[in-house]
Amino acid sequence: MPSAPLSDILVPWYRQFARDLPWRRDGFGAWGTLVSEFMLQQTPVARVIPLLEAWLARWPTPTDLANAAPGEAVAAWANLGYPRRALWLHRAAVEIRDRHNGVVPREVDQLLALTGIGDYTARAVAVFAYGDHHPVVDTNTRRVMARALSGRAHPGAAHKRDLEQMAALLPDDRAESALMNAAVMELGQVICTARSPKCGDCPIRDACAWVAAGSPATEDTRRKQAKYEGSDRQARGAVMKALRAAAPDPLPRAALLVDWHDLEQRERALISLENDGLIEPDGELVGLPTR
DNA sequence: TAAGCGTGGAG
């Protein structure tokens, strides 16, 4: 006898237990969804929420952001991390203003063409903002699928194939399929977590291949994060933190990383930040980008 | 394809 589709279990579970998050409220809008997705790329929900609300109050439309200086966006990004995302979000806003009459596009191909938007974010906007029928695959989704469908403890490297695997789990109905995408992500975030999954609370444990196999500790092929202490990233972070604090004023080049012991690394950080467009030299001064 | 890219909370 065939078992019920997972969506028959997960969609009702999601309706009952989904957390009340700002971007899930009615009328949040495509721009709000887009900004939230940029901020949520590798940054935890709790840190995003307050900054997201401030961001949208300041720049309620893509055109509002596009008309601001990129450095304002970088400064407002505050401690969200990966400040290139602020720059990319600003560029995407400019592209939306110039190519889409200030309206966040609905088509996945058009979304993918925007700066800083990849397979996940494009489909997240199309599905969560516009309610269209696409598979949305993030790291939570891939972990849930690895366990429930493949019986592995960890997902492998991201692959296009993941989209097809998720698409096969979606019900035909558009609204239901959007909920299923959200439900799988939610399950991965609150139940089927990376470190200590709460299998006792899982609504699909009876259908889970990993549980059925005895929850084996299978090989973890994920790439380990490079050491942060003493890294170039840490040096870049220190520069950006100082410039955010001084903004909108620039700082003397000599004042940046003044305590940094490794002068070569200091130069490397400044050069790479300039190459990324995150800082702008102006004689002896260095500031956030003005255009 | 794999490396590079921030920040801070949780276990």
Added chain:
DNA sequence: TCTCCAAGCTT
């Protein structure tokens, strides 16, 4: 204390 990890994207 310290390692792990968090709604990825670009090159």
